[in-house]
Amino acid sequence: MGIGQRLGWPLLFLLPAAIVIGFFFFTMSIMVRISVAPNLGPAQIGDGFTSDNYIQFFGSTFYLGYLFRSLWLAAYCTLITAVLGYTLAYFIHRSGRRTRVLVGALLVIQFFTAYVIRTYAVMLVIGKTGILNRSLLGAGIIERPLALLFTETGVAIGMILVSLPFMVFPIVASLQSIPPNVEMAAASLGASNTRIFWTVIVPLTMPGIAAGIVVVYLFELTSYIVPGVLGGGYVDMIANLIYAKAMQSFDHPFAAAAAMVTLLVSGLTVYLLQKFFRLVTPRT
Amino acid sequence: MAVVNIRNVSVSYGDQQVLNSVSLTMESGKFIAVLGPSGCGKTTLLRVVAGFSEYSGSVEIDGKAYDAIPPHKRNIGIVFQDYALFPHRSVEENIAFGLRLRRISRADIEQKVTQLLDLLQLQALRSRYPSQLSGGQRQRVAIARALAVDPKVLLLDEPLSALDKKLREEMQVELRQLQQRVGITTMFVTHDQEEALALADKVVVMNKGNIGQVGTPSEVYARPRSRFVADFIGKSNVFEATLDKSEGDALVCKLAGGETVRIARSGEVRSGQEIHFFVRPEQLVLCKPESPAADGAKLAGIVRHVVYKGSNESIHIELAGSKMVEAQVVQSRGWNIGDAVVVGWNANDALILAE
Amino acid sequence: MWRRKHIGVKIAGYVLLLLLAIPLIVLVGVSLNPGVEQIFPPQGISLRWYYNLANRSGFIGALQLTLILAVGSTIVSTTIGLLVGIALTRFEFWGKDLILTLILSPLIVPQVVVGMAFLVTLSGLGVVSSLLSLSLLHCVITLPFTARAVVSALATSSRSLEEAAQSLGATPARAFLSVTLPIVSPGVIAAAIFAFVTSFENFTASQFLVWDRTTLPVELYNYVQTESDPPAAALSSLILLPVVLFVVVFNRFIAQHMFSGRL
Numbered sequence: 001m002g003i004g005q006r007l008g009w010p011l012l013f014l015l016p017a018a019i020v021i022g023f024f025f026f027t028m029s030i031m032v033r034i035s036v037a038p039n040l041g042p043a044q045i046g047d048g049f050t051s052d053n054y055i056q057f058f059g060s061t062f063y064l065g066y067l068f069r070s071l072w073l074a075a076y077c078t079l080i081t082a083v084l085g086y087t088l089a090y091f092i093h094r095s096g097r098r099t100r101v102l103v104g105a106l107l108v109i110q111f112f113t114a115y116v117i118r119t120y121a122v123m124l125v126i127g128k129t130g131i132l133n134r135s136l137l138g139a140g141i142i143e144r145p146l147a148l149l150f151t152e153t154g155v156a157i158g159m160i161l162v163s164l165p166f167m168v169f170p171i172v173a174s175l176q177s178i179p180p181n182v183e184m185a186a187a188s189l190g191a192s193n194t195r196i197f198w199t200v201i202v203p204l205t206m207p208g209i210a211a212g213i214v215v216v217y218l219f220e221l222t223s224y225i226v227p228g229v230l231g232g233g234y235v236d237m238i239a240n241l242i243y244a245k246a247m248q249s250f251d252h253p254f255a256a257a258a259a260m261v262t263l264l265v266s267g268l269t270v271y272l273l274q275k276f277f278r279l280v281t282p283r284t
Numbered sequence: 285m286a287v288v289n290i291r292n293v294s295v296s297y298g299d300q301q302v303l304n305s306v307s308l309t310m311e312s313g314k315f316i317a318v319l320g321p322s323g324c325g326k327t328t329l330l331r332v333v334a335g336f337s338e339y340s341g342s343v344e345i346d347g348k349a350y351d352a353i354p355p356h357k358r359n360i361g362i363v364f365q366d367y368a369l370f371p372h373r374s375v376e377e378n379i380a381f382g383l384r385l386r387r388i389s390r391a392d393i394e395q396k397v398t399q400l401l402d403l404l405q406l407q408a409l410r411s412r413y414p415s416q417l418s419g420g421q422r423q424r425v426a427i428a429r430a431l432a433v434d435p436k437v438l439l440l441d442e443p444l445s446a447l448d449k450k451l452r453e454e455m456q457v458e459l460r461q462l463q464q465r466v467g468i469t470t471m472f473v474t475h476d477q478e479e480a481l482a483l484a485d486k487v488v489v490m491n492k493g494n495i496g497q498v499g500t501p502s503e504v505y506a507r508p509r510s511r512f513v514a515d516f517i518g519k520s521n522v523f524e525a526t527l528d529k530s531e532g533d534a535l536v537c538k539l540a541g542g543e544t545v546r547i548a549r550s551g552e553v554r555s556g557q558e559i560h561f562f563v564r565p566e567q568l569v570l571c572k573p574e575s576p577a578a579d580g581a582k583l584a585g586i587v588r589h590v591v592y593k594g595s596n597e598s599i600h601i602e603l604a605g606s607k608m609v610e611a612q613v614v615q616s617r618g619w620n621i622g623d624a625v626v627v628g629w630n631a632n633d634a635l636i637l638a639e
Numbered sequence: 640m641w642r643r644k645h646i647g648v649k650i651a652g653y654v655l656l657l658l659l660a661i662p663l664i665v666l667v668g669v670s671l672n673p674g675v676e677q678i679f680p681p682q683g684i685s686l687r688w689y690y691n692l693a694n695r696s697g698f699i700g701a702l703q704l705t706l707i708l709a710v711g712s713t714i715v716s717t718t719i720g721l722l723v724g725i726a727l728t729r730f731e732f733w734g735k736d737l738i739l740t741l742i743l744s745p746l747i748v749p750q751v752v753v754g755m756a757f758l759v760t761l762s763g764l765g766v767v768s769s770l771l772s773l774s775l776l777h778c779v780i781t782l783p784f785t786a787r788a789v790v791s792a793l794a795t796s797s798r799s800l801e802e803a804a805q806s807l808g809a810t811p812a813r814a815f816l817s818v819t820l821p822i823v824s825p826g827v828i829a830a831a832i833f834a835f836v837t838s839f840e841n842f843t844a845s846q847f848l849v850w851d852r853t854t855l856p857v858e859l860y861n862y863v864q865t866e867s868d869p870p871a872a873a874l875s876s877l878i879l880l881p882v883v884l885f886v887v888v889f890n891r892f893i894a895q896h897m898f899s900g901r902l
């Protein structure tokens with residue numbers, strides 16, 4: 001027995017959510033519509049239907065370049081983020097209470113701090129006169145400042161640092177859910193630490209790795225701030241293209257088509273990633 | 285088969301002393317039960333032998349010091365309280381895990397696994413996953429997995445505590461038979477005294493990180509050395525008394541209320557010494573006032589509570605000075621609450637507690 | 640815990656921590672510079688740029704708008720989330736999974752796509768951007784977080800307590816309000832905090848809807864794109880401060896209720 005049994009109540013309770021989510025789906029459908037509308041010059045949208053916007057996107061290596069660069073950059077950054085994130089998560093898992101609290105606090109602070117601020121902070125570190133270059137120059141390790149800012153490397157560094165917490169949390173959670181004595185059981189049967197890590201710990205944390213990789217890949221694929229601040233226009237990604245087309249060229253139909261492509265591509269990648277991880281996650 | 289010698293092992297976490305200079309010998313092929321209340325350090329002792337805890341003191345197996353050997357090179361089988369089966373591996377793969385780490389041919393692994401599946405009656409479950417097994421089945425897989433690598437010693441950490449009573453009793457018998465068939469030196473940790481008495485060749489009673497008593501099940505039951513052991517192993521009625529004199533095979537002493545009783549003679553005792561002695565509930569003799577009582581004591585009391593237990597009854601009696609005792613009687617003479625009763629015992633059933 | 644083999648992990652772990660901490664330390668350091676350069680370590684300690692913020696109406700206006708948006712959308716989406724939770728866990732009807740999936744669906748749509756969809760919709764309707772449209776956007780973005788957290792808190796809370804209260808004479812509504820709600824309130828508060836943070840830091844979708852007033856992340860982004868003096872660092876540090884305080888003071892709450900007791 002709940003608060004009541006009449007169907008009227010749940011409908012009433014769900015009404016506000018229906019309005020909000022309904023509006024969301026309404027905007028999505030409008031975007032679909034606009035993406036097949038003809039563009040009649042800046043901020044002028046025609047009435048008919050056309051596939052020109054999509055043809056324009058897929059027909060040009062220039063536009064496709066944004067998509068492929070985004071896919072590629074996000075792919076290798078996600079891989080690096082996964083390795084670093086796993087290391088950090090494993091470190092947290094193996095640490096005593098005190099270190100765990102400290103590291104946890106630092107990660108939560110990162111999590112709660114706006115991307116803009118964290119990206120800007122990275123810029124202050126890797127910039128031409130940033131602390132990194134100044135200390136490397138000062139130590140005599142390099143002779144000229146490293147060009148990191150406004151390069152793909154700089155963008156990659158920023159994306160990895162900014163998305164690291166998203167990777168760490170799910171992996172820590174899955175490390176903690178490994179049944180407590182399983183590692184010791186493996187050791188008593190003769191498995192070395194390395195062996196235990198690869199045959200027990202990694203397989204059992206596969207769900208955490210999968211969750212982290214999916215979230216981080218989606219986030220990095222559609223990054224706007226990091227390429228914007230650290231790429232300085234030289235390393236623009238797909239989100240930057242959409243914004244520029246919509247807000248600077250006022251070509252809403254093309255921007256809507258590019259957004260649709262982004263949505264479908266990211267949906268497809270998530271689907272493929274999940275399929276892949278279902279294959280490599282051992283059944284239990 | 286192996287002999288294990290544990291010498292002066294101490295473990296502490298921070299300022300908490302969890303094991304306090306524990307020494308213990310496990311004879312070859314014997315089944316040893318470590319018995320103690322929860323938190324007394326049983327698991328810690330087991331982890332010391334397996335090499336998972338830092339400790340001072342030494343662990344020797346067949347005369348060889350094991351203290352510097354890491355767990356994965358000790359070749360000691362261990363069955364955890366929660367079984368710790370690998371959730372991502374089937375029954376078969378769990379059992380084969382240790383074998384695969386050794387340079388053993390596929391065919392030999394297959395043969396060994398099949399042999400263990402037969403031994404523990406797991407043939408039908410070989411390709412199931414741990415989540416698809418019942419508690420008793422998991423436990424058998426855990427034992428099979430530990431035995432697969434022919435360990436020198438088998439350590440079992442309360443392996444039956446997760447099972448319900450009936451299954452637990454069946455598994456006790458199976459476990460004991462299995463151990464005898466394999467002939468492996470086994471340490472079995474439990475907080476259940478009945479289980480320890482039923483299974484073990486030797487019982488080690490632990491209390492707060494110390495070993496209270498070591499002996500055969502009948503020794504620790506019949507001759508507990510301390511009040512803790514007497515209370516922990518079976519029920520007992522403990523009395524305080526002052527020693528008066530010795531009379532033949534018995535000692536005469538006075539209870540707090542002034543009653544004179546006779547108890548079994550043991551060791552060196554002085555007149556006037558304060559002592560504790562105990563009588564097991566099944567050794568208390570109850571009779572009606574005026575009828576002839578047992579030779580040891582004749583204490584008047586009133587029946588306060590009767591618990592029917594099927595094959596026997598336990599009668600709770602209040603003696604002088606509000607002292608409660610419990611007697612276990614096989615055939616009810618129809619004691620009722622409020623009946624006046626005389627409690628007695630045979631002098632040689634009342635035993636002094638050494639500590 | 641630490642075995643010898645793990646020394647490598649330990650070193651790597653501390654290096655990674657340093658990598659995460661250094662940018663924030665540099666940020667605060669830069670904000671303390673007395674000069675106009677963004678240099679670390681600062682060439683002296685001065686609060687000059689913090690005082691300077693008081694004259695920057697752009698930042699102040701953006702902070703106001705961002706706070707209004709964050710507080711408003713947190714209240715609205717937490718309330719809606721609670722209603723969704725009650726409907727989905729305390730009533731029996733068909734299609735609950737589908738409803739929850741629909742409510743959570745904005746989570747898998749990239750922010751840039753959400754912003755783009757709002758932009759074309761509003762301009763199609765001929766509505767100019769305003770606080771209202773931005774608020775609606777933020778509710779769409781935060782509702783999945785609050786609904787998910789509230790539903791899982793209510794679904795795992797024991798029904799027997801509520802039933803016990805009813806057996807003692809409480810009406811179902813009363814039983815829910817006086818027994819279940821207090822028990823799930825940490826989960827609801829955690830959800831509200833997530834919603835607040837999500838709204839506060841949202842940039843990518845919001846930038847499509849700002850008009851002559853912008854949100855703080857957008858203002859900061861535009862500032863660091865064009866200027867290279869320390870006020871942005873001062874403002875960022877000022878925003879970092881309450882975050883750090885919150886995390887330090889409510890460490891236990893955060894560990895238990897926001898990251899599932901896992902840190």
Ligand SMILES: Nc1ncnc2c1ncn2[C@@H]1O[C@H](COP(=O)(O)OP(=O)(O)O)[C@@H](O)[C@H]1O
Nearest residue numbers: 297300302320321322323324325326327328329
């Ligand atoms: N890793 C640990 N850190 C701190 N104290 C511990 C740890 N492991 C066990 N203890 C403490 O040591 C004592 C003995 O524990 P244990 O050996 O598990 O007891 P038992 O198995 O007999 O129940 C307990 O008081 C427990 O709290």
Ligand SMILES: [Mg+2]
Nearest residue numbers: 323326327328
């Ligand atoms: Mg234990």
